[in-house]
Amino acid sequence: MEKRIMKGNEALAEGAIRGGCRFYAGYPITPQSEILEWMSWRQKEVGGTFVQGESEIASVNMTFAARALGVRSLTSTSGPGFSLYQEGIAYWVSAGVPAVCACVQRFGIGDGFISAGQDNYWQAVKGGGNGDYHLIVLAPNSVQENVDMAYESFALAEKWSHPVLILSDGTIGQMMEPCVLPKMVEYDIDQEQPWAVKGVEAGQKNKVITDITYFEDIDEWNDGYLKKMREISETEQRWESLCVSDADVVLVAYGISSRVAEGAVQKARSNGFKLGLIRPITLWPYPRKAFDEIPETCRGIVTVEVNMMGQMRDDVIITVKGKYPTYALATRQRIAKVDQVIDFAKAVYEGKIKEEEVY
Amino acid sequence: MIKSIICAGLGGQGVLTAGKLLMHAAHEKDLNVTWFPSYGNEMRGGNANCNVIISDKKIASPYADTPDIVMAMSSSAVDIYEETMAPGGVLYVNSSLVDENRKYRDDIRVVKFPATEIALKMKREVNANLCMLGKIIADSGLFTIEEFEKAMCNYFDEAGKGKFNESNKEVVRAGYEN
Numbered sequence: 001m002e003k004r005i006m007k008g009n010e011a012l013a014e015g016a017i018r019g020g021c022r023f024y025a026g027y028p029i030t031p032q033s034e035i036l037e038w039m040s041w042r043q044k045e046v047g048g049t050f051v052q053g054e055s056e057i058a059s060v061n062m063t064f065a066a067r068a069l070g071v072r073s074l075t076s077t078s079g080p081g082f083s084l085y086q087e088g089i090a091y092w093v094s095a096g097v098p099a100v101c102a103c104v105q106r107f108g109i110g111d112g113f114i115s116a117g118q119d120n121y122w123q124a125v126k127g128g129g130n131g132d133y134h135l136i137v138l139a140p141n142s143v144q145e146n147v148d149m150a151y152e153s154f155a156l157a158e159k160w161s162h163p164v165l166i167l168s169d170g171t172i173g174q175m176m177e178p179c180v181l182p183k184m185v186e187y188d189i190d191q192e193q194p195w196a197v198k199g200v201e202a203g204q205k206n207k208v209i210t211d212i213t214y215f216e217d218i219d220e221w222n223d224g225y226l227k228k229m230r231e232i233s234e235t236e237q238r239w240e241s242l243c244v245s246d247a248d249v250v251l252v253a254y255g256i257s258s259r260v261a262e263g264a265v266q267k268a269r270s271n272g273f274k275l276g277l278i279r280p281i282t283l284w285p286y287p288r289k290a291f292d293e294i295p296e297t298c299r300g301i302v303t304v305e306v307n308m309m310g311q312m313r314d315d316v317i318i319t320v321k322g323k324y325p326t327y328a329l330a331t332r333q334r335i336a337k338v339d340q341v342i343d344f345a346k347a348v349y350e351g352k353i354k355e356e357e358v359y
Numbered sequence: 360m361i362k363s364i365i366c367a368g369l370g371g372q373g374v375l376t377a378g379k380l381l382m383h384a385a386h387e388k389d390l391n392v393t394w395f396p397s398y399g400n401e402m403r404g405g406n407a408n409c410n411v412i413i414s415d416k417k418i419a420s421p422y423a424d425t426p427d428i429v430m431a432m433s434s435s436a437v438d439i440y441e442e443t444m445a446p447g448g449v450l451y452v453n454s455s456l457v458d459e460n461r462k463y464r465d466d467i468r469v470v471k472f473p474a475t476e477i478a479l480k481m482k483r484e485v486n487a488n489l490c491m492l493g494k495i496i497a498d499s500g501l502f503t504i505e506e507f508e509k510a511m512c513n514y515f516d517e518a519g520k521g522k523f524n525e526s527n528k529e530v531v532r533a534g535y536e537n
Contacts, residue, residue, distance in 0.1 A: 005386055031398065114398075175421050176379070176394040178386055256421075263419035337424045 003178040009034035011143045011179055012102055012168065013042065015150030016074045020187030021100075022048030023066035023073040025059040027081060030114040031170035032104035035076040046184075056081040060088030060101070067092070067099035068209040070189035070196040072154040076102035078170075079112045082120055082128075089163060090129025094211040096195045098157030101135075102150070102166040104173040105255075107306060107333040115333055116170025116256060119307035124167045125283045125315070135165040136232060137283040139254040143177035151182050160232055161195050167283060169306065171256040171335065232285055239287035240279040243269060247276025249345040250294055250324075252316055253304040254280045256335060261304045264341035275345055286315045294324065300348040300355075302327045304336055309359045317358065325355040360415045362501065363423035365440050366488075367408035368432025368453070373488035377430060378409035380492060384502045384510035385413040393421035406435050413501070428499060430491055432474070434458065441467070451495055453487065455479075470498055477533050486530040493534020504535050 006014070013035045024039040036052065043050035053059030056077055063075040077085060082103045092099050103124060107117025124137055136156060138149045149166050157164040197207045213221050242265050244250055253261040258279040268275035278290045301324050303312045310328020317326050329336060329344045347353045366378040375396050385392040396409045410423040425445040431437045432453045441450060446466040455475035463469045474491035478484050496507050508531060512524045
């Protein structure tokens with residue numbers, strides 16, 4: 001198939017369109033505005049709907065409504081916009097509505113900065129709104145994966161009646177690379193959609209989209225929900241492993257950090273230092289199974305992250321349960337350099353870095 | 360083969376476009392390529408840059424931590440990127456805008472080229488970027504002039520600016536042949 005060069009954000013938008021997305025609402029914010037811009041003309045071409053909402057809160061709720069009516073719907077944002085989305089997304093979960101959100105991470109607390117970051121991790125993976133939930137979180141690390149993950153996100157969300165979050169970052173969104181675009185999916189909104197509202201005959205009881213527990217027995221629903229979440233966490237783990245089985249130090253990184261970490265593994269290996277990499281492709285469910293391959297002799301696991309506190313290290317600790325010491329190379333607002341990753345991993349190997357308590 | 364390239368200069372000098380042209384030329388040669396821009400609060404006259412990685416293998420990091428090639432269209436570009444270069448790298452300096460007595464590292468090769476002056480003489484000052492690219496193509500052997508011109512014309516055709524292709528080629532040639 002023909003490869004074409006695209007910007008990450010545009011690729012994500014086009015991947016969604018080809019995956020059948022016919023409703024998009026959003027509000028501009030760097031570094032994701034190209035998704036909105038692309039949708040503004042592209043939805044018109046494919047007979048879909050584009051709305052620039054008056055705010056993030058409006059946009060997330062318009063997306064909720066459109067998806068509740070059956071149409072494959074996407075919204076996208078970044079940083080403070082994603083914080084504003086949390087109430088809306090919690091409602092998607094409680095109603096079992098399989099809408100899709102993309103968050104193109106930037107760095108910083110509150111308003112933050114426009115440069116790439118990975119500090120929405122906790123918010124994205126641990127819930128974010130109120131109540132017991134995780135979103136199904138996909139983490140692209142290339143322009144191609146932006147296309148592919150957006151393309152399949154709707155089917156994945158529908159499979160589980162559960163929202164999907166695509167957690168990208170400013171670099172993956174702004175960079176350009178060649179990619180291959182898949183065929184257009186024609187999605188029929190009149191098909192059976194147990195979670196959607198459909199018209200009813202006069203006199204029949206209409207469906208209302210809100211917390212399902214308003215209409216169903218709460219204990220029954222909770223049991224089913226927990227069963228579903230357990231099933232997702234067992235069956236949807238995805239990851240990529242690179243040189244892990246004999247590694248002396250294993251890096252764990254997603255998104256742009258995994259690209260740098262991969263460069264570090266290549267360079268370290270060519271100099272005789274046995275570095276490995278686990279790249280989570282799903283951040284929830286966290287790919288726990290990937291860690292089974294780490295050899296007993298491994299001296300430490302290092303997350304590489306564009307944040308201050310090493311947010312993903314929490315999940316590594318939960319996964320390895322004290323079997324290996326864990327560290328975070330958290331480079332704040334700067335993307336780590338390949339040599340910096342190797343130097344840190346070497347220091348871990350040589351026992352020069354103290355394992356810290358989590359914050 | 361892997362080449363890490365930074366195109367840097369001032370906003371308005373076309374350094375992002377220069378990087379994109381290298382990207383498209385590499386893509387048309389079936390090489391792997393990534394392009395990453397500085398973005399955000401950019402303005403005409405402020406510093407601008409992009410990172411381009413070209414390789415015949417899968418590309419890991421899209422960042423040119425230690426570039427093999429730097430295209431420096433302004434003094435500030437030299438200030439920022441000279442020190443990051445890999446030993447043996449080549450620094451292409453737009454000598455029209457950089458002090459001629461400036462001292463450089465001795466473990467890199469410096470190619471001084473008056474791109475702005477030549478473009479100005481052709482009444483194409485805004486195309487100093489293309490003129491410099493012509494020089495880089497000739498000196499580095501990254502692409503043949505034909506490969507580069509074809510990719511450039513395709514790129515501008517798609518961007519709806521194909522009517523400038525012939526005059527753009529003249530500026531590239533001026534860089535290539537000088």
